[in-house]
Amino acid sequence: MTTDRRVLVHSDKDSLAGAVAARFITKIIDILDENDVAHVVLSGGSVNTAVLAAIRDSPAQNNVDWSRIHFWWGDERFVEADSPDRNDLQARDALLDHIPVDKEKIHAFASTDEIADIDEAAAAYAAALVDAAYEGSLYPRFDIMFLGVGPDGHIASLFPGLSGIAERTATVVAVRNSPKPPPLRLSLTLPVIQSADRIWLVLAGADKASALGLALAGASEEEVPVAGAEGRKRTVFFVDREAAAEVPASLIAPSY
Known part of the structure; x- marks a missing residue:
């Protein structure tokens, strides 16, 4: 896969978050100037x-037409809807409950309250992807996909050494043995992740440095799943100085 891949380093977590937020607002306005709707993965x-x-908290967010944006998630913890472990609950508290987004365009994974069986929950999210896709596709065109990175190099809930990272047919997998609690999770698969136009990986802390360094040095995606995170147009690693400790200087982009 050929993609524009770069690392942008910020002094600390706060400046990192602010810079990514500003870049997102600018980019999503550009995307909506060119398209009727946008699809963003959180x-x-x-x-x-x-x-x-x-x-x-940015005054510039008032310039975004939030009603035209679909929100998805790369993975979710398969727990109760009101569990603080839920990624969608964290996103609602931080942003979604504070902007004029169309509730029907918030595509959360099912909780255990809604669907008791994890395989049925995975199938339901796969069906939601198809419903929002262009005819003939299994998922929509994702304009921006946010990803975090674990100290072990996992992305979404695709962990090294587990079967999910090797899945190439299904669009959504049920994870039953996550090494990071809670053990039950739902996740997009790597082909879906790699279909995104832009992948933005946001990570901070010294515990992420080794995984990031290995990924950029050519490690396999089975050993370090973040190595497989490449968008169709661009892949950007937004990191703080601690996380960038093992990144080759040649890969660090000048400040923008």
């Missing part, structure tokens, strides 16, 4: 949630 985790809060 991620959980403290840093990505901080980005959403920074978007909410």
